[in-house]
Structures are given as C-alpha cells and as structure tokens.
Amino acid sequence: MSTSVRAMFLVLIAGMISAVATLHVKNSQAESQLRGARP
C-alpha cells in the first residue's frame, strides 16, 4: 500500500473519529439537559 493511500485512509479515519466524538458529546449534553428538565 502506497504512503499516499495510507495517509488518505488515516485522514479519513481521523475525520470520522472527530465527527463521531463531536456528535456524541453534543448528544450527551442534550440528553443531560432533557433529563434535568424532566424531574
């Protein structure tokens, strides 16, 4: 596997990890807000 293809995969994986993490944090915040709003 050439270095450029490997780099492309790694960049793609890093981007997806970042997107998943961002969404997960946002969802967790929204969930805790909702939980706080519902006694």
Added chain:
Amino acid sequence: MKRFEALVYAAVLAVLSLMLVAEGRRATKLAAQQAIAPKALYAQLSNPKVQLQVVDLRDYDDDHFLDAHIPGAIPFPGCDLSRAPGRARDRAYPYVATVLVTESGDPSALAACASHFGQVRLLAGGMDAWSNANLPEDTGDYVPPKAGGGGGCL
C-alpha cells in the same frame, strides 16, 4: 500484508460509519424532544406542509385560554379530558406531532401528558414567551377548524 492492512482500514471505516449513523439517529431523536422556541413554532405553524398540533394545557377560563392563546391551539387543561371543553375533546390526536403550551414552559407537563401523545415537545417559555415575542394570538372560545379549510391556522 498490504491486503490485510487495507482490510483493517476498511473495517475501521465501516465501524466508524455505523457509529456516525447511530449518533445521527440519536441526535434526530433528541432534537424532537427538545423544547421548541416560540419563533421556531411560529415558523412551523406557518408552513402548511408541517403536520403539527398545538395543545394548550392552561385552564380554560378568562385569565388563561380565553384571554389569549396560540391560533389553532386545542384546549386540554392539565391533560385532563374531563376539563376540556366539549368541542375540543376529540380534537387532540395522539399520533400527530404535538407541542404543549403551559403558562411558562413548565417541564412537568411532559410527564403529565406522556400517555396522551406519542411525539411531544414543549413550547419553551410557554405562553409567556409566545406573548413576549409578539407573535399572533387569538382570544375567546375554541373554534374547531372547518372541514376542508386547509391546514394553516396563522
């Protein structure tokens, strides 16, 4: 070895894609449960393509619903059918997306009405916030929509 490496990358990408889809679905579900701001509700009510019912949980008296209510809102005081005026009793549908209106956006209304409506949200800040935003209001008795009159109420 090179082929194995490519397979590992592909597997990692597949797993991440699944996680992304799952988080996206969770975000959509959560967004549907969040309280809706008065201006956002107004925008949705102005769009005839959006099927939405507004249910007013305040008392059906001169100080509350009769004094001012969101146009088209269905009176359903305290989510108690026996307190709803006769004309409104069969108007609140359980399977239509619903926005609940209280005096000031009290979140306990969601728990009280959970058994009546499937997809339900709260109007953030309640009727106070709607009035403060200078959005249109109706006064007086609840008037059921006329058959074939279209979906828009604003």
